[in-house]
Amino acid sequence: MIKTTFETERREDDKADDFLSALGANVRALRAQRGMTRKILARDSGVSERYLAKLETGQGNASMLVLRQIAEAMDTTLVDLVSVGEEFSAEMRELYSLGRRLSRDQLSAVIAGAQQHLVKSEDAAKGRRISLIGLRGAGKSTLGPLLAEMLGFGFIELNKVIETEFGASLDEIFALAGQPSFRRWERRCLTDIVTKQDEVVIATGGSIVVDEQTLSLLLSRTHVVWLQAKPEEHMARVIAQGDMRPMANSREAMADLKQILAARVPLYRRADANCDTSGKEVPESLQDLGQIVSGLLSGDMQ
Known part of the structure; x- marks a missing residue:
């Protein structure tokens, strides 16, 4: 005993x-x-x-x-x-319980049906709006305006809209109000854009994907493209821009960047498409991005 x-x-x-x-x-x-x-x-x-x-x-x-x-x-x-292991929300626990009662084939059929339903219901809502996501240095601010010009669309840099609406720089917003307040402003500004504008290219902040509500809004109301690059290229481009947020004064900036990128990859992968800009000059990346976006928009019109 x-x-x-x-x-x-x-x-x-x-x-x-x-x-x-x-x-x-x-x-x-x-x-x-x-x-x-x-x-x-x-x-x-x-x-x-x-x-x-x-x-x-x-x-x-x-x-x-x-x-x-x-x-x-x-x-x-x-x-x-x-929530680690099997500790989900009540809804997720119910969904998980249902999934456990299904065979693998049944579960695959349910997932495929749900995805098809979501695609049909969301396609019309996406309109002709393109959003670019990815870590800083991927090329959003560089390729975004060029893509918009190629398509004849408008171009919006979301962080600049937030700064204008809040009346302060990003650094000041984070220092004065903290990350929760910034996320609310980010969601509010994005909602205003996707509600009032079409035929627009939106360059988003690198961390927009960490807020589930904002990411869901982005995925449901825009065609999302993940701009990728190797960590070394991200770093080189960030340094060239003179922008080291959030790694200022860090002796292990590259390690920090790799950790951030690795943590966000599962979120970035939820994009409708991805475009790798690694080892490419701007014209080549723009051509690749243009082809990807044309495919997304033509699919939207079918």
């Missing part, structure tokens, strides 16, 4: 350790997606860097209040933060 109790407690301890490790990895991944250093997250959440470091390495047993502070600082929900 004593042995059984000891083994049960040990299993529970192992489960707790596994959960804390998964929780730490989740916090670290969410922070990387948002391009936030641990110092910035500590500042915005009011949780010390030392505590965050322990949490991210699976050594911190955080209270719910502390986790809520961290979630709010990253403009995400507590559910998203602690």
Whole structure:
């Protein structure tokens, strides 16, 4: 009996350790997606860097209040933060339960049917709007205006619209209001654009994909193209632009960039199409992008 109790407690301890490790990895991944250093997250959440470091390495047993502070600082929900393994929302749990009752063939058929339904319902809503996503240095600000000119569309740089509407620079917005406020302004400005304008090319900020509501709006109301490049090219282009956000004063800028890119790749992959600008001059990348967009628009008109 004593042995059984000891083994049960040990299993529970192992489960707790596994959960804390998964929780730490989740916090670290969410922070990387948002391009936030641990110092910035500590500042915005009011949780010390030392505590965050322990949490991210699976050594911190955080209270719910502390986790809520961290979630709010990253403009995400507590559910998203602690959802590791099979801990989904109620709706996701119901969907997961349904999926487990289906055979592989049935599940594939359900997924295909859902995707087809979504495509049909969203195609008309996309109009002739093109949005470009990707990490800084991918070519959005360079290729966007050229693509717009090629198509005879208007061009909008979303971050500049946000700065104009808010009345401050991006750095000032983040410093004064924090990331949650910026996300609200980003969503509000994008909603205004896709509601009132058509035949437009929109260059978005690199981190727009981390906000599920805004990304869903982008995917449902525009044809989304992910502009890709190798990490080294991203870095070289960013340096050429004189813009090192959010890696200013970092001795490991390339490592930070690679971590951010790796964390966002699953989100960028949700785009309708991708265009790799690695190792290409602007005219070649523009030609590739033009062909991709023509295909998206022609598909929209069929």
